[in-house]
Amino acid sequence: MSVGTRRARSGARRAVVVATAATLLAGCADFSGSEAAPFTGPPTGQVTTTKPTGPARPSAAPKAPGPCIDQDANVLATCLTEPTDLITTGDFEHAYVAERGGSIMYTTTDLPNREVVRLGVDASGDGGLTAIALSPSYDQDRLFYAYVSTPTDNRVVRVTPGDDPKVILAGIPKGPTGNAGSLLFSGRDLIVATGNAGDANAARDPGSLAGKVLLLPSPGTVSPVRPKVLATDGGVRQSLCGAPGGPLFIADQGLTQDRVRVLTPNAPASVVWSWPDRPGLAGCAVVPGGVFVSESRTGKVEMLKLPEGSTTADGEPIQVLDRAKYGVFGRLAIGPKDAPQGVTTNKPQPQAPTDDRVVLIPMPNGESTATDD
Numbered sequence: 001m002s003v004g005t006r007r008a009r010s011g012a013r014r015a016v017v018v019a020t021a022a023t024l025l026a027g028c029a030d031f032s033g034s035e036a037a038p039f040t041g042p043p044t045g046q047v048t049t050t051k052p053t054g055p056a057r058p059s060a061a062p063k064a065p066g067p068c069i070d071q072d073a074n075v076l077a078t079c080l081t082e083p084t085d086l087i088t089t090g091d092f093e094h095a096y097v098a099e100r101g102g103s104i105m106y107t108t109t110d111l112p113n114r115e116v117v118r119l120g121v122d123a124s125g126d127g128g129l130t131a132i133a134l135s136p137s138y139d140q141d142r143l144f145y146a147y148v149s150t151p152t153d154n155r156v157v158r159v160t161p162g163d164d165p166k167v168i169l170a171g172i173p174k175g176p177t178g179n180a181g182s183l184l185f186s187g188r189d190l191i192v193a194t195g196n197a198g199d200a201n202a203a204r205d206p207g208s209l210a211g212k213v214l215l216l217p218s219p220g221t222v223s224p225v226r227p228k229v230l231a232t233d234g235g236v237r238q239s240l241c242g243a244p245g246g247p248l249f250i251a252d253q254g255l256t257q258d259r260v261r262v263l264t265p266n267a268p269a270s271v272v273w274s275w276p277d278r279p280g281l282a283g284c285a286v287v288p289g290g291v292f293v294s295e296s297r298t299g300k301v302e303m304l305k306l307p308e309g310s311t312t313a314d315g316e317p318i319q320v321l322d323r324a325k326y327g328v329f330g331r332l333a334i335g336p337k338d339a340p341q342g343v344t345t346n347k348p349q350p351q352a353p354t355d356d357r358v359v360l361i362p363m364p365n366g367e368s369t370a371t372d373d
Contacts, residue, residue, distance in 0.1 A: 063110050070354040074362070076341065077107035078354035083343035084130045084180070086358060088335035095335075095358055096144075097343060100128035104144060107358060116161050122149045126195075126237075127179035131331075136188050145190060145219070147181030154179050156192055158219070168219045169227065173197040173210040177236055182331075184240040184248070190216040192227065193238035193250060200255055203233050211235065213250060213263070231261065231269040239331060241284040241291065247311055251284035251293050260284065260291060260304060262311045273304055273313045285332035285340045292320065292340045292361065294332055299323025301332075301342070303364050318364045326359050327351035335360070 063069050068079035076092055082100040089095055096116070097105045104117040121128045127149030135143035135158070142160045145168070154172035157165035168190075172181070175197030182193040196203035196211030203211020211234035214227035235254040242248045248263045249272070258281040261269040272291070275281070280297035291304045302317035321329075327346035335341045340361040347356055 068354055069110060070357065074360040075357050076109050076360055077358035079113065080356040082347065083330065083356050085132050085331045086333045086341060086343050087132060087134055088333045088341055090336060092336060096132065097358060098129050098132040100130065102129045104132055117144055117159055119146060119148055119165060122151045125176050125179055130180040131183045133183035133185055136185050145183055147183055149174060149179050154181060169216060171209060173202055173208060175199060180237050182238055182240040184242060188218045190219045191240055191248065192216060193234065193240050195237055196234055206232065230263055239283045241286050243286040246286065249284055249286060249291055251281040253281055260293060272311055273317065282330045283332035283342060285334050287334065287338050287340060292332055294329035294342055296328055299328045301329055301361055320361060320364050
């Protein structure tokens with residue numbers, strides 16, 4: 001079966017109005033139809049202060065030998081345990097990584113990982129600690145936001161190192177599957193994507209928090225206003241990604257197809273591209289000219305090309321990596337110089353002695369930022 005046949009296009013798949021898309025990319029997508037603040041795209045997504053200063057890009061020179069040192073210049077961190085999310089920093093040397101068992105790790109390319117936060121979670125099924133985000137004012141408040149599973153529900157909490165977590169949003173339905181979440185800040189407002197808890201009907205029910213994309217206005221208090229629903233009908237796993245001033249994309253594992261959707265103000269989310277063969281979209285990251293997606297079942301990383309000023313995909317997805325090089329990728333993020341990074345999810349069948357890892361992902365032409373001048 002050809003790729004074009006396997007990924008049969010539909011009118012709905014490409015039904016993103018170009019005029020609306022141009023407005024989204026040129027300025028701010030306004031989701032302020034109710035009491036919630038407008039979506040203005042995420043901040044830089046990178047920690048640029050109060051962190052050790054590293055080089056502008058990873059060095060191609062050999063690294064010091066060690067059991068958790070990977071000589072591949074594109075490997076930025078190693079020896080992680082079930083990594084589920086990634087926060088990049090202002091250099092290629094450091095990152096914050098969430099581990100499903102409840103740890104937030106601070107990683108350095110050639111030094112041991114350091115646990116900075118430990119959260120009590122229920123990691124049964126596909127739950128646990130599944131998403132993290134930094135407060136927009138992290139330099140002042142040192143707040144992490146986290147999406148976690150408990151024995152009874154999924155919830156969003158905030159925590160500073162050494163303190164007890166405080167609940168921001170509780171009561172997100174929990175099921176045997178569909179418990180992973182995704183977090184992304186839009187200015188001072190928090191966008192939350194929830195799994196469907198294995199219940200497609202709950203994802204379509206506007207009264208349920210399952211399978212939704214939610215906006216929490218300024219979640220600096222424990223009792224925020226009821227979140228605004230930005231999108232419904234989410235699948236087992238949703239991942240959020242965006243660029244400053246641009247639209248918000250959702251990579252989603254649906255019941256009948258996987259898809260990348262884009263949020264359109266005051267309208268249902270529109271499908272940018274869909275995969276009827278359900279490769280298992282696990283993460284996404286926005287780069288100039290496109291959206292990277294990782295696929296947990298096929299082990300591929302692909303890029304959807306998006307012409308400037310449009311959110312309509314320009315042709316078939318371009319394969320960037322297959323599982324042969326680094327294995328399977330989970331969540332993706334954007335680091336310095338718009339370079340995509342991702343966490344691998346190879347264990348319990350590691351592909352390398354240093355698995356699992358944070359890896360710098362090459363651009364479609366095969367040239368990596370690691371070796372750029």
